[in-house]
Amino acid sequence: MNFQQLRSIREAARCGFNLTEVANVLFTSQPGVSRQIRELEEELGVEIFERNGKRLTGLTEPGKGILHIIERLLLEAENLRQASQEYAGEQSGTLTIATTHTQARYVLPRVVQAFRAAFPQVRIALQQSAPEHIAEWVMSGKADVGIATEGLSQFKDLVSFPCYTWHHVIVVPQGHPLLALKHPITLEELAAHSLITYDVGFTGRGHIDDAFRKAGIEKDIVLTAMDSDVIQQYVALGLGVGIVASMAIEQGKHHGLQAIEASHLFAPNITRLAVRRGAYLRAYTYDFILQFAPELKRADIVAALNEPSSH
Numbered sequence: 001m002n003f004q005q006l007r008s009i010r011e012a013a014r015c016g017f018n019l020t021e022v023a024n025v026l027f028t029s030q031p032g033v034s035r036q037i038r039e040l041e042e043e044l045g046v047e048i049f050e051r052n053g054k055r056l057t058g059l060t061e062p063g064k065g066i067l068h069i070i071e072r073l074l075l076e077a078e079n080l081r082q083a084s085q086e087y088a089g090e091q092s093g094t095l096t097i098a099t100t101h102t103q104a105r106y107v108l109p110r111v112v113q114a115f116r117a118a119f120p121q122v123r124i125a126l127q128q129s130a131p132e133h134i135a136e137w138v139m140s141g142k143a144d145v146g147i148a149t150e151g152l153s154q155f156k157d158l159v160s161f162p163c164y165t166w167h168h169v170i171v172v173p174q175g176h177p178l179l180a181l182k183h184p185i186t187l188e189e190l191a192a193h194s195l196i197t198y199d200v201g202f203t204g205r206g207h208i209d210d211a212f213r214k215a216g217i218e219k220d221i222v223l224t225a226m227d228s229d230v231i232q233q234y235v236a237l238g239l240g241v242g243i244v245a246s247m248a249i250e251q252g253k254h255h256g257l258q259a260i261e262a263s264h265l266f267a268p269n270i271t272r273l274a275v276r277r278g279a280y281l282r283a284y285t286y287d288f289i290l291q292f293a294p295e296l297k298r299a300d301i302v303a304a305l306n307e308p309s310s311h
Contacts, residue, residue, distance in 0.1 A: 001043060003077065004028075006070045008036040009048060013067055014140065017049065017056035075278055078141060083280050092121040095288060098134040098143035099126065101227050102203045103271065106247040108147075111292050119284045130201045138276050144285055145275055147292070149204055152274040159304045160274035163293040167263040168204060169249050171235050171242040174258055178241065184264055187215050194222040194240035202226050203245050204269035211266050232257055245269075278305060 007026060012033070015021035023030045034054075041048050048063035049056045059067060099108065104126050112124055127143055131151040137143040139157045146152055152160040170185065172178050178185060178193070191212065198205045212219045222240050225231050228248035235242035236256050249259045273293055275281060286298050
């Protein structure tokens with residue numbers, strides 16, 4: 001039994017049993033992957049995968065239990081490597097953070113700047129995507145930390161912590177009719193205009209859709225984007241009324257735009273930080289987490305990491 005065999009089993013399950021993709025992930029050949037899987041099955045005396053001819057089609061019942069053990073072994077192997085570097089006194093390494101564009105653009109710069117001052121030998125890799133991809137990267141070990149909205153709390157293999165609450169705001173060009181309202185804007189008044197906001201799955205978009213759906217009001221979203229700056233750019237061109245994250249406005253509105261309070265219209269959003277359950281975190285990773293969310297305590301993070309999943 002060796003780690004290459006274990007990785008072949010794990011990646012086969014992750015890649016939907018497509019051995020060509022597994023070979024690409026492991027930088028080897030498809031026949032090599034097949035051989036690693038077959039040799040481990042022969043050694044264990046158990047078929048891990050269901051097959052249709054030579055093609056893998058799923059996990060057998062014993063295979064499901066074996067996969068869980070393999071994932072735990074590989075996680076502990078990575079923990080051992082991280083721990084050895086920690087105990088050897090190494091202050092260098094790479095901290096990989098998977099996050100959304102909004103967090104990377106508006107929230108993380110201050111934290112990253114302070115972190116780099118404290119750990120100048122640690123490189124930072126920012127990976128930006130949708131919350132479900134962020135979760136996958138952290139669970140697979142491709143990222144050390146994930147930062148996104150509430151969706152991160154839905155994955156049993158992650159431990160996530162609430163960090164701060166934020167709201168959406170409405171942005172319009174100067175002189176827009178909505179600025180003349182003498183009362184808080186209503187959903188009906190907002191829905192009378194073409195809207196520009198985030199793609200589905202990004203930056204609290206679900207709360208925007210929920211508000212209109214619960215009120216039974218049809219909305220006309222004419223343009224979507226992942227990037228708050230892009231949304232504001234098209235609002236400035238007069239293509240519609242924008243709905244963006246409050247931090248995008250707090251860091252400076254696009255020239256020529258004005259903000260309208262909307263916290264009464266849409267549910268608040270909670271930014272969460274997630275790490276892989278059972279992972280060994282380097283000291284500098286804890287430092288980054290505590291700089292991002294100062295209300296957390298290291299002891300609480302350690303305790304949560306080591307708690308078994310309740311799912």
